[in-house]
Amino acid sequence: MEGLLLWRYITTIALILCLGIFAFPARPKDSAKPGPEVFSAKHETSSKLTLVEQDVKLTDELCRSQCSLDYAKMLAQIDSGMPAQAVLSDMQKHHEKMHLLIWTKRGEPLEKGVTSGDVAAGSYKKEASKYLAEAKKQVDQGKHYQSPKFGAGKDVYFVQGTPAVTGKDGLVGLIHQDVLYQVTDHQMKNLRLEPYPNENRWKIESVHTDTLQDKVVDHPEDNQGTSHYHQNEVVVRFKTDPNAAQLKQIQAEIKATSLQKLGYTYVFRTSSMEAKALMAYFKKWDVVYAEPHYLYLTNDERARNHEEKSGAAAADETEGEISSNFTPNDNLYSRYQWNLPLIETVQGWQLNRGASDVIVGVVDTGVDLQHPDLQGQLLPGYNVVSGNSDPQDDVGHGTHVAGVIAALVNNNRGVAGMTWYNKVLPVKVLDETGAGSTYSVAQGIIWATDHGAKVINLSLGNYADSGFLHDAIKYAFDKDVALIAASGNDNTERPGYPAAYSEVFAVAATDSENMKATFSNYGDYIDVAAPGVSIASTYPNNQYAALSGTSMASPHVTALAALVRSTNPNLKNTEVYELIRKSARDIGDEGKDNYFGYGVIDVVKAIQLAEESVGNTQSAPAETPTSEEESSTTTNASDRVSAPLPSWPQTLARQLYLITRRHLD
Known part of the structure; x- marks a missing residue:
């Protein structure tokens, strides 16, 4: 079979x-x-x-x-x-x-x-x-x-x-060539050609996103407007944190088999009640929300030879220039990487090739930590799924995304990434089936934020507007993180999340002719478009693969955001967003449209604008709340910059406490 x-x-x-x-x-x-x-x-x-x-x-x-x-x-x-x-x-x-x-x-x-x-x-x-x-x-x-x-x-x-x-x-x-089977299997899921998800690991229900009415998913097109969630779990945020006695009462009444907590947000699991019944039960407890525990799925003349240097030495080398006719010597670049010339990447490198202190979080299936084309480019990450520090990729999706961003350039091997020096922080939130829960995705975003990510790529999504996930997004956004997300692969105008959140920069996909990719979602929330069809990049076990999807378009924009922040570190996340919009090449109807947003990204123009803005921005002192009450005050992220953050996981509960308090007050 x-x-x-x-x-x-x-x-x-x-x-x-x-x-x-x-x-x-x-x-x-x-x-x-x-x-x-x-x-x-x-x-x-x-x-x-x-x-x-x-x-x-x-x-x-x-x-x-x-x-x-x-x-x-x-x-x-x-x-x-x-x-x-x-x-x-x-x-x-x-x-x-x-x-x-x-x-x-x-x-x-x-x-x-x-x-x-x-x-x-x-x-x-x-x-x-x-x-x-x-x-x-x-x-x-x-x-x-x-x-x-x-x-x-x-x-x-x-x-x-x-x-x-x-x-x-x-x-x-x-x-x-088992990689051919892996790519086939992966793309059938990534492009939603298989009803999602079909693995027995997840006991899930499929519902219409707006009504939460049951929905049978038998065909690929059925995924449009469909959300998937755990059958016997519910996510709850109380207006007032339950005391020990109340929590014990709840667990007894619903016959809870497990309980997870982040700040004021709880995930209850039971074998005796289904999600809808659980949501109905919690109405009597005066909650901010009780929502299903949603699932998310993947949505892809002076050159230096990195292979001859240590990873640290190669990554820190920023001096020198490259000529206007420079072509990377990566073996697969000239023949297969149509995407980088299309968005003027090489011309952009003449201005800036990145900085090692502008960290890029890849919240995904993990990354192949041993891939030779990523050596020296990866920071120690975290595996939310297993709860350890080994975010090894067992799917391939995250490795492909990381390669688009940061595969070693000009090292006589494989492919070239868009940045030369930006480090990737791998965070595994999706398991071996390519699926992950709201809880794990939220944890991954917070962990990446707390560990220095200035830009986070989210090549995953669902059509459900989850308050739980949105809290984590707001937390990262308020810490001045630029959040880039794939719009989805169902060719639908229905907003997908997290891409459609106002704090997130949404990316649609184009092909080599600057046409809309047939699978790409669209809508008024799209910010820009980027190449997303048959993108060549790194793949587990020292391999390379071509994948298609808005998942592959998103890391192009993530890499550009990293280059922009490397050029002008004082730019706030909202300014990074606006600069990328302003520099995009309009390829659809004049002005912003639903298919390409402001247009396809232009690396050299974006970096030029970032250079021009250097004298117009300056760092603001990090805010230090004097009390929990001051911390709970809503602050626009454009007025804030990132500050040193406490270590994981000891302060995670407090950080979630602060972001949830904003919504309680």
Whole structure:
């Protein structure tokens, strides 16, 4: 079944076309002025399926290109005198996809070569052996060889052969491409082509966001306007904190099996009552709100060689300039990273390439902490899901987002990120299924804020307006954090959260032609647009992948916000927002529109405006409340700057207490 996942959907496209029921694009009924075509549900679904196929194809190319470079590197090491066995073993140690490697001399039988790994490829051993023999033949003739991919599901492979420069030997191997399955599976969820969520880990209900009426989610288009929440949990904020006796009474009456607390906000879980009944129960307790515990899902001439320096030395090196015709030497940049030239990234680098003290929080599925293209770019993060300091990515989404922001530039490897020196603070709030609760997302935002993040990327969302999550957003915003969020991938005008909160900068997605991405949500809350179709970036296990989604558009804007704050650290978050809006290139209807906001981001213009503003801004002293009453006074974030914050987790309750008190008073 797993093996047929991608092809099932490709077949669906063909069936739709053959039956002649391919729907024509339809504009939203409430659109007051002309704009990009907003596709009907059937057209949207087929377009998304085509995009998944495109992303998988591009990921295949990225894998093959990087493997060719890895083979050339191994051969160069062997030719320099390093033992072949040690070279092959080291490569396999760091690259799990290298299933089998054979160093072979010309004219010598393949089985006589130096081997690392096993030819076994499940039920595909026969095909593997055939292609290995062909690869050996081509290498002996001095030719490079790559077989077609073969296998299905998680067991997809291809064979590669690369001759040495001397022509006397070569390298033949079997490469495991399970990344293609991972990308397929990930994009089916990320683009909402699978009813969400479908894993048994979550006992959830689906409801219409406005009415909370039950809703069956059987098809991708059903996700529009749909929110998902835990069946037997409720989030409650009391006007007056219950005392011990009252809390004990509540737990007894609802037969609570667990209780979590952040400040005045509680999450009750019970096996005997469903969420709607729980919300009804709490009406008698004079609460500010009792709401479902919602789930959130992922929504992607002087150059320095970072690979030759320590991470710290490379990151701190800010002197020097790059020429106007500079092109990064990252192996996949020129062919695959169409997105960076489109938004004038290289021209922006001539003005500013970032600063290590402007920290970027990535609140997501975690980040691959061992990825070679992110080494030296990551700060110690936090795993909210497991409650420890290991935010290792087990999905791929967060690693891809982090690569867009901060993959090492000009290091002769993989892809280039948008910033050279800004550090990424990884915070894992979504689990191995790519889903996470309001509680975990709120915790992650607060943790990132308390640990120095000046910009936070939120490539996740739901259609539910959660007071609990909004509190955490306001907390970060009031601490002068710039919050950037993806609008969502359902091609709907319904506002998604957290993107639609006024404190958050909302991002829509465009393609390589500066057209609206077919999946991108839209509406009057959109601030700007950024590239979000087939974006090449880092992926777990030393790999690279192409993903599509507003999740991939958002980190482009996050990186730009980091560059802007690196250029002028005195800019407040609201000023950063306004500067990015003002510098955007208008690509839709004149002025702000619902599809692109103020337009597609322009890196060089934004940095130029930040430079021009340096003399017009100055730091204000951090506010130090003298009492809890003073702390609870609502203050506009534009009048505040970030101040040193206490450590986690001892003061988390107090910090949540302060932000919730604002709403109680």
